Amino acid sequence: MTTALMDRPAVQTLQVKPRRVWSKNQLLVVSIITPIVLFIGWELLSRLGVLDERFFPAPTRIFRALGDQASNGDLWTQSKHSIGRLIAGFLIGAVPGVVLGIVMGLSKIINAAIRPISSALYAVPKSAVLPLFLLFFGLGEDTAWYFVAVGAFFPVLINTYTGVANVSTVYYDVAENFGARKLRVFRTVALPGATPNIITGLELGAGMALIMLAIVEMLGGLGNGWGFMVWNSYQLFIIDQMYAYLLIFAIVGLVFAIFVGWIGRRLTPWAKK
Incomplete structure (x- = not known):
C-alpha cells in the first residue's frame, strides 16, 4: 500500500498568472493615442475616397473650419452664449437634484411620494x-x-438618492444613538456616503445638459449658440463647419467630465481604494 501511494504522481500546484497592472502613465498614453489613430484613419479614408467627403470631410478640413470660426470671432461669440446657458442650466438642475436626492434617501415618506413621479418624468423623451x-x-x-x-436634474437626483440609500443603516443607527439631529446626519453621514454617486450623477448630468443645450439651440429659435451653428451649417450644407461645432460639443463634454472627476477624486480620496 505504501508503494502504491509512492507511485502516485505528486499533486501539481496551480500556477496563477499575475494580473497585469497598468500604470497611470500607460493608461494616459492609450487615452491620447486612441483618438489620434481614429483621426488619422479617418483622414486616410477620406483622402483615398473610401469616405464621401461631402458627408465625411477629412479632419484637416474640420480643424481648418474651426480655425476660421475662431479667427473671424464667430466661435467666441457663439461660445459666450452656449457656455452661459450651460452653466446656468446645470446649476439650476444639479443643486436641487443633490438636495432632493439626499432628502429622498433619508425620508421614506418623501421617497414614496416623489420617486414614482420622478421615474415617470425621467422616462419621457426630453426633446x-x-x-x-x-x-x-x-x-x-x-x-x-x-x-x-x-x-x-434627473441623473443627479437618481444617483444621489442611490448613493444615500446604499449607505449602510449601521451608520444612521449610530448617529441616531448619539442623538445627532437630522441636519447633522445629513452633513456627516448621508452627504459623505453619497458623494461618489453624486460625482457620477454630475458627470452624467453634464452630458445630458449638453444634449439639451444642443436641442434647445437648434429648435428653440434662439438664433445663436453651438447648436444653432450646427443646425444652420446643416441647412446651408457647410458640412465641415457643422462637424467643427459638433467637435466643440465633444471637447466641452470631455473637459467637463475631467473637471468633475478631478473634484470627485479630491472629495473622495477613499474611493480610490
Missing part, C-alpha cells in the same frame, strides 16, 4: 417636452436655462 417649455416660457434665455436644467 418631446421642448414645445411645452416654449409654450410656458416663450422664446428666450429662461427657456434655455430651464430646459438644460431638466437634463441635469
Whole structure:
C-alpha cells in the first residue's frame, strides 16, 4: 500500500498568472493615442475616397473650419452664449437634484411620494417636452436655462438618492444613538456616503445638459449658440463647419467630465481604494 501511494504522481500546484497592472502613465498614453489613430484613419479614408467627403470631410478640413470660426470671432461669440446657458442650466438642475436626492434617501415618506413621479418624468423623451417649455416660457434665455436644467436634474437626483440609500443603516443607527439631529446626519453621514454617486450623477448630468443645450439651440429659435451653428451649417450644407461645432460639443463634454472627476477624486480620496 505504501508503494502504491509512492507511485502516485505528486499533486501539481496551480500556477496563477499575475494580473497585469497598468500604470497611470500607460493608461494616459492609450487615452491620447486612441483618438489620434481614429483621426488619422479617418483622414486616410477620406483622402483615398473610401469616405464621401461631402458627408465625411477629412479632419484637416474640420480643424481648418474651426480655425476660421475662431479667427473671424464667430466661435467666441457663439461660445459666450452656449457656455452661459450651460452653466446656468446645470446649476439650476444639479443643486436641487443633490438636495432632493439626499432628502429622498433619508425620508421614506418623501421617497414614496416623489420617486414614482420622478421615474415617470425621467422616462419621457426630453426633446418631446421642448414645445411645452416654449409654450410656458416663450422664446428666450429662461427657456434655455430651464430646459438644460431638466437634463441635469434627473441623473443627479437618481444617483444621489442611490448613493444615500446604499449607505449602510449601521451608520444612521449610530448617529441616531448619539442623538445627532437630522441636519447633522445629513452633513456627516448621508452627504459623505453619497458623494461618489453624486460625482457620477454630475458627470452624467453634464452630458445630458449638453444634449439639451444642443436641442434647445437648434429648435428653440434662439438664433445663436453651438447648436444653432450646427443646425444652420446643416441647412446651408457647410458640412465641415457643422462637424467643427459638433467637435466643440465633444471637447466641452470631455473637459467637463475631467473637471468633475478631478473634484470627485479630491472629495473622495477613499474611493480610490
